[in-house]
Amino acid sequence: MINIDIKKRLHGSLGEMSLSVKVGIKEGEFVALSGKSGSGKSTFLRILAGLESANGSIDVSSNVWLNHKRSLAPQKREIGYVFQDYALFPNMSVEENLLFVSKDRALAKHLLEVTELTDLSKRMPNTLSGGQQQRVSMCRALMKRPKLLLMDEPLSALDPSMRTKLQNEILKLHKEFNTTTIMVSHDPSEIYRLASRVLVLDQGELVDDGEPKDILLKTQGSQKFSFEGELLNIRRVDVIYIAIIAIGQQLVEVVVSSSEAKELKVGHRVRVSTKAFAPMVL
Amino acid sequence: MIEILNTLEFTPFLLSFKLASITTIILFIISLPLAWYLSQTKSRLKAFIEAVTALPIVLPPSVLGFYILWAFSQNSPLGVFFEDTFGTSLAFSFTGLIVASCFYSLPFMVQPLQGGFEALNKNMLEASYISGKSKFQTIMRVALPNMKPALLTATIVTFAHTVGEFGVVLMVGGSIPNETKVASVAIYEMVEVMDYNSAHIYSLLMLIMSFMVLLSVYMFNQKHSHRVGIR
Numbered sequence: 001m002i003n004i005d006i007k008k009r010l011h012g013s014l015g016e017m018s019l020s021v022k023v024g025i026k027e028g029e030f031v032a033l034s035g036k037s038g039s040g041k042s043t044f045l046r047i048l049a050g051l052e053s054a055n056g057s058i059d060v061s062s063n064v065w066l067n068h069k070r071s072l073a074p075q076k077r078e079i080g081y082v083f084q085d086y087a088l089f090p091n092m093s094v095e096e097n098l099l100f101v102s103k104d105r106a107l108a109k110h111l112l113e114v115t116e117l118t119d120l121s122k123r124m125p126n127t128l129s130g131g132q133q134q135r136v137s138m139c140r141a142l143m144k145r146p147k148l149l150l151m152d153e154p155l156s157a158l159d160p161s162m163r164t165k166l167q168n169e170i171l172k173l174h175k176e177f178n179t180t181t182i183m184v185s186h187d188p189s190e191i192y193r194l195a196s197r198v199l200v201l202d203q204g205e206l207v208d209d210g211e212p213k214d215i216l217l218k219t220q221g222s223q224k225f226s227f228e229g230e231l232l233n234i235r236r237v238d239v240i241y242i243a244i245i246a247i248g249q250q251l252v253e254v255v256v257s258s259s260e261a262k263e264l265k266v267g268h269r270v271r272v273s274t275k276a277f278a279p280m281v282l
Numbered sequence: 283m284i285e286i287l288n289t290l291e292f293t294p295f296l297l298s299f300k301l302a303s304i305t306t307i308i309l310f311i312i313s314l315p316l317a318w319y320l321s322q323t324k325s326r327l328k329a330f331i332e333a334v335t336a337l338p339i340v341l342p343p344s345v346l347g348f349y350i351l352w353a354f355s356q357n358s359p360l361g362v363f364f365e366d367t368f369g370t371s372l373a374f375s376f377t378g379l380i381v382a383s384c385f386y387s388l389p390f391m392v393q394p395l396q397g398g399f400e401a402l403n404k405n406m407l408e409a410s411y412i413s414g415k416s417k418f419q420t421i422m423r424v425a426l427p428n429m430k431p432a433l434l435t436a437t438i439v440t441f442a443h444t445v446g447e448f449g450v451v452l453m454v455g456g457s458i459p460n461e462t463k464v465a466s467v468a469i470y471e472m473v474e475v476m477d478y479n480s481a482h483i484y485s486l487l488m489l490i491m492s493f494m495v496l497l498s499v500y501m502f503n504q505k506h507s508h509r510v511g512i513r
Contacts, residue, residue, distance in 0.1 A: 051408050074411040081412045087405035091427035100423070144414065234337040 001026060002148065002180060006047055006056035006066070010204060011041060019043055019054075019204035025182070025197075027061065030174055032195035032212065033184045041184045043151045048182070049081055060147055080141030080179070082151040084131045088125040093123040094136050099141035111139040114176070115169055131162040135169065142177055149174075151183040155190065167193050181205040188216045226273035234261050245272060278279035290480060293460055294468035297488070301376070301451075301464060302444040305383040306391075306437055312384070313391040313436070318421060320392070321399035336389050343386070343449025350382045350454050355357040374456045379464075382454040383444050391440045399425060400433025438499045442492060 002025040010017050019040040025031055033041050046052040050065070051074055058066040065072045072092060089097050094117060098108040112118045115135040125133055141149060155163045156172070167190055174181055174194075185191050191198055192212045200208035201214065208215050217226075229247035234256070236242075241261035243254045254272055256264065264270065316335070320328060338346055354372040355361045364372050372378035402425055410420040426433065448466040455462030457471060465484060472481040 049408075049412060051411075074408070075414045075416065077412075079412060081409065083405040083409060085403070085405055087403055087409045089406060089410070089424055089428070091424070100410075100415075140409070140413075 001059075001061065001120045003057070006044075006054045006058065008043065008047065008052070008054040010043060017204045019047075021201070021204075021206050023199065023209070025180060027180050028178045029180055029197060030195045031180075031182045032191040032198045033201065034186065034191065034198055035201035035207075039200055040204040041202060042152055044201065045081075045182065045184060048148065049079055049150055050077050074247055078144060078147040080144060080146035080149045080166055082134075082137050082141050082149070082154045084153045084156060086125075086131055086137040088136055088140070090125055093122050093124055094128070097125065097136055097140050098143050101140055104143065107143060107145075108139070111142060111173075115139055115172065130158055131166060134158065134166060138170065138173065142179070144175060145177065146179055149177075149179045149181040151181065151223060153184050156186070161188075162191065167242070192216055203230070226271055228269060228271050231264055231266055231268050231270045233266060234264060236261075243270075245270060247272065290483060292467075294463050294465045294484075297376075297460070297463065298465040301379055301383060302441045304380055305387055306441045308380070308384055309387060309440055310437060311389040313388070313395055314421070317392050317395035318399055318417075318425075320396045320483045335392050338386050339389050343447070344453060345350065347382070347450040348452030350378075350385060350450070354378055354381075354454070364410060373454065374458060374462060376455075376461055379451055379455045379462055382450050386447055386450045387440045387444050388444045391436050394432050394436035394439065398429035399435070401432070402428060418442050431506045434499055434502055438495055442495050446488075446492065 004025070005022040006019070008019045010019050017040070021040075021044060033044065037039055043052060047054040048058065048065075048264050050072060052067065055068070055070060056066065057064070057068075060078075060213065064070070065077055089100060091102060094112070095108060098111065099105070109118075112121055115138065117132065117135055117139070120132060125136065128136065134157075138154070141151075151170075155166055159165065170183075171194055183194065186195075196205055198208070198210060198212050198215045199206060227247045229245040229252070231243060232246055232251070233244040235244075239258075241256045241258060243256050243261070244262065245252050245254060252272065316331075320332060328396065333367050351373055352358060354364070356365065356371075361373075364370070368507070372381060406424060406428070407420055410424045411417075415423070448464065448470065451462065451464055452467055452470070455464070456466050457463045463471075465488060469481055469484045469488070472478075472484065
């Protein structure tokens with residue numbers, strides 16, 4: 001069990017705010033950490049890693065990492081950390097990056113095999129693609145067999161097809177090592193696929209905590225479909241109004257009544273939902 | 283021409299290079315922890331230390347030379363201490379020149395190193411800490427190998443700058459043959475006694491060597507930054 005109860009004053013983009021999180025995480029759990037940018041997600045991860053100071057306590061399976069008396073150095077905490085920019089050591093080959101953490105050659109060989117990097121083990125990081133660098137970074141983080149694996153938007157810099165592939169690899173490694181994992185992510189499909197629990201931060205406060213389907217699914221009651229999008233334009237066609245809404249990467253047209261059209265403002269976040277119809281999934 | 287070269291005294295050149303080599307090594311060892319501290323600290327002392335280290339760039343060499351000479355003399359505790367402990371004065375000695383050069387060339391070592399440390403990806407250093415490596419291990423195995431252009435600039439420029447110094451060495455060292463008469467001082471004396479032939483040869487040698495040194499630094503840095511893609 002990992003018990004976290006931390007407080008820290010932050011100077012966010014919206015001025016002073018207080019990061020205050022109290023949460024217990026079971027061993028082996030895969031937790032996704034979500035929330036708007038500037039809500040304190042990365043800082044939370046950095047505090048867990050010992051890279052930033054905070055008040056409060058962190059206990060990891062009855063080892064004290066942080067309390068009012070002491071704060072364990074990052075070197076002493078048994079963590080793996082996957083940075084958003086991977087942060088590989090450019091002066092070392094793929095293999096050396098892994099062995100730098102621990103001299104466990106058998107583990108390095110195994111990790112490289114699982115992630116299909118064996119052929120690239122002598123290559124330097126700068127000669128690798130983003131996806132390959134990401135995998136090296138994952139392997140490096142696991143070289144210490146960490147108690148806690150922290151990932152700060154590990155897949156955000158990759159294209160969608162590479163994301164899906166690496167999500168499967170993350171899942172495979174998580175199952176094999178059974179490492180408690182906290183991953184910052186904005187991508188609902190990624191969270192749904194990987195995580196067993198979602199924490200949502202807003203302005204430094206924990207505002208939601210539960211299973212991905214309960215938190216991510218936006219439908220309520222008898223709604224069948226519900227999408228959140230941005231209202232781009234409303235135009236009048238004869239007696240009706242047509243709203244153009246961007247949902248994800250797609251634009252849709254929705255008919256709205258004149259009274260609805262008066263309340264809506266271009267640029268607003270809106271929810272498009274429908275009830276009682278049988279969709280076709282092709 | 284050959285005849286002139288044969289009769290020419292090369293000891294001042296050797297002294298210059300000996301002085302520059304020793305100064306560079308000492309400064310590298312001193313500056314590494316100092317530059318690391320300056321690159322990582324958020325302390326208010328940072329600005330103060332940076333200002334002190336940069337002083338030799340703006341001070342006239344005569345001011346620096348005067349203070350160093352005074353510190354070496356019997357009028358200062360340091361001078362008295364040296365006289366009592368080693369039975370010799372630092373003023374007008376080769377050892378004194380080394381001490382003076384270390385002060386004079388300090389910013390040329392510290393500033394590129396600090397810049398090199400600051401340009402490193404912070405996440406990369408943190409990844410090393412998380413891997414269980416101490417600060418010292420991180421500096422030696424992660425930081426330094428990834429800032430080769432900064433290392434080269436710092437050492438070469440410090441070396442070249444020490445070879446090229448004149449005012450401070452003249453004041454602190456005087457012009458004792460085989461002891462403190464370095465190349466730049468020798469040229470000054472040749473001009474004074476109107477030995478223009480020797481002055482020409484010495485000056486030309488200095489010019490060519492300095493140019494070659496700088497050219498090689500810039501060529502290396504250009505090549506290196508292309509290869510590694512330093513941001």
